[in-house]
Amino acid sequence: xxKKILYTLLLLAIVSCSQIQKATDAITQPTAREVYxxxxxxxxxxxxxxxxxxxxxxxxKVLPKDHNALSGLPYTTVGTYSSTYLIPYRYTFTLAAGxxxxxxxxxxxxSTAIFLDLFTWEKDSIINSTPRLSNMxxxxxxxxEITASGxxxxxxxxxxxxxxxxxxxxxxxxxxxxxxxxxxxxxxxxFWGASRSGGKRSHEGVDIFAARGTPVVAITDxxxxxxxxxxxxxxxxxxxxxxxxxxxYYAHLDSIIATTGQRVKIGDTLGLVGNTGNARTTPPxxxxxxxxxxxxxxxxxxxxxxxxxLISDSLSSNLGLLKNNSTMRVSPTSTSEKIGTLKRxxxxxxLEKTGNWFHVRAHDSLQGYLYKTAIKSIPST
Numbered sequence: 198x199x200k201k202i203l204y205t206l207l208l209l210a211i212v213s214c215s216q217i218q219k220a221t222d223a224i225t226q227p228t229a230r231e232v233y234x235x236x237x238x239x240x241x242x243x244x245x246x247x248x249x250x251x252x253x254x255x256x257x258k259v260l261p262k263d264h265n266a267l268s269g270l271p272y273t274t275v276g277t278y279s280s281t282y283l284i285p286y287r288y289t290f291t292l293a294a295g296x297x298x299x300x301x302x303x304x305x306x307x308s309t310a311i312f313l314d315l316f317t318w319e320k321d322s323i324i325n326s327t328p329r330l331s332n333m334x335x336x337x338x339x340x341x342e343i344t345a346s347g348x349x350x351x352x353x354x355x356x357x358x359x360x361x362x363x364x365x366x367x368x369x370x371x372x373x374x375x376x377x378x379x380x381x382x383x384x385x386x387x388f389w390g391a392s393r394s395g396g397k398r399s400h401e402g403v404d405i406f407a408a409r410g411t412p413v414v415a416i417t418d419x420x421x422x423x424x425x426x427x428x429x430x431x432x433x434x435x436x437x438x439x440x441x442x443x444x445x446y447y448a449h450l451d452s453i454i455a456t457t458g459q460r461v462k463i464g465d466t467l468g469l470v471g472n473t474g475n476a477r478t479t480p481p482x483x484x485x486x487x488x489x490x491x492x493x494x495x496x497x498x499x500x501x502x503x504x505x506x507l508i509s510d511s512l513s514s515n516l517g518l519l520k521n522n523s524t525m526r527v528s529p530t531s532t533s534e535k536i537g538t539l540k541r542x543x544x545x546x547x548l549e550k551t552g553n554w555f556h557v558r559a560h561d562s563l564q565g566y567l568y569k570t571a572i573k574s575i576p577s578t
Contacts, residue, residue, distance in 0.1 A: 228331035230312045233356065247357050250283040254352050255316050255323050257287070268530050271368035271506035276549030276556070277515045278309070278359040284564075285312075285354035286549070286556075288367060293346045295487075295499030296369040300351055301338040303508075306361040311337050311353065318348035342372055343498075364508045373416035373499045374463060376447065376485050377405045377470065381502050386482075389495040401493035402446065402486030403500075409481040411470040413447050415461040416500065424453050430484065431474025434467045443494075446486035449476040512550045516575040517557065519543045523572075525565035529554035536565045545572070 237244035267290040276286070292298055302311045314328035329349075330341045353365060375381055387404035415436060422444065423435040430448030434455050437444055451471025455461060472481045487496040525537045529551050539545065539559055545567070549556035554566045 226333070228312075228328075229310065229334045229336065230314070230331055232334045233310060233312070243357055247283045247354075251285055251312075251314075251352065251354055252326070254285045254287050254354075255314070255326065255328075255350065267367075267528065271366065271503070272551065273364070273366045273506050273508045273510065274549045274551035274556070275362065275364045275508060275510045275512045277362050277512060277547070278355040279515065279546070280358045280360040282546075282548075282558075283354075283357070285352040286365075288351045288353075290349060290351075290367070291347065292343045292349050292369065293498035294344055294494065295372050295496070296343045296501075297340060297372055298343055298349075298367075298369055299338070299340045299505070300353075300365070300367050302353060303337070303364045304361050305363070306359075309359045309361050310356040311363070312355075313337070313339050314352045314354075315339060315341070316350045316352070317345070318350065323350065343369075346498075362512065366506050366508060368503060368506055369498075370503050370505075371498065371500050373445075374414075375500050375502055376413055376416050376445075377407050377483055378412040378414050378466075380405060380407050380411070385497065389497055402448075402484050403497050404482045404484055406480060406482040407470045409451055409469070409471055411481075412466040413450065413468050413470060413483050415463055415465045415467055416445065418462050419445075419460070421455045421457055421459045421461060421467070424455060424457050426453075426473065429475040431476065432468065432471065433474075436461065436467065444488045445496075446484070446488060448484040448486070449474050449482060451481065510550050510552070512547060514574040514576055515547050517545045517547045517555065517572040518575055519545065519567075520571055520573055523567050525557070525559070525563065525567055527565055529556070529566045531568070533566075537563055539567070544575070547572070547574070 267288055270290060300313055304311065313332040315330040316323045317329050330339050332339050351367065377384060384405045384407060385403050386406050387400060389400060389403060391400040393400050417438045419436050419438045421434060422437040426432045432450040432453050434447040434450065434453060435444055447467055449472055450468040453468045455467040470481050470483050472479055476482065485496055487494050487499060519539055519541055521541045523539050524535050525539060526533045527536050543559060545557040545559045547555055548558055553569045555569060555572055556566055558564050
């Protein structure tokens, strides 16, 4: 009887602790990495090595020519996780204010836990050891609005002992929709910073060309703070995004449809494309600008239309044999910095394949990219 009571009390204690942990997690929102760490003792040697590899990866400085380690987004890659390879996969790229960042991983083994951590940079160092964003438990993706343009690094690390293939895509989408109905990126023919008035000023927006009378639309829910026909912008509409948000500027309109104080929804027509103001000698177009408390900001990243990329690569083996002496580079471009030379018949570990490039590991520690024609895959046995 005593044993039954003791067992019942122990079971209740376990259940109670579990419920307390769940309640605490609901408030604190721990990341997937933080939850995973609970399963190890502090002195667990394998976990310490795994965590140390993560720390070294984010502490690594960017090489002088590595500031665009990825030549641009979107970026897709396929690869393999090795049970003996603890080092995270690392991707460095630039992001612009106005973009929404996305990183998504797919594994052929769904039960494999993956940890994604996004870091921001300041000059040539990561700002601090706390990621700007990490994935949540049971999720294999992250997404966030970018508020400051600059350099970012994404670390992707599988759980200890993972042995499976994966596919990763990194891409951006705009925070707003497009301001001219039926048009897209190709209609933008004058960009932020272009010279104006013989170099006396620069363009504080983008020009989107369309036929006269094409509707210009609200790209966010908000309130019309001002309308009128004045100055360089001619017939214009100002849309406020939230009480303390940004002001969106629609200028050179042929006619104004929205009214001051009106609340609008995404897609509502605000006016029609024209060439009023100082655009009288140019074809009809919308001058679109964005202003915040500091002044004008580049609006293009906020409206540049993008799509989630498709992954078409495949990696059938994780070993490769070099066909000839080959140059290893820091990133998957022929113009990136050289970091070493491998010899003919060297065997390399194939970590990833992205387009025409393999990300490889050689001589136990040297990592970089080799062009696909330099490598012959060794079939898995």
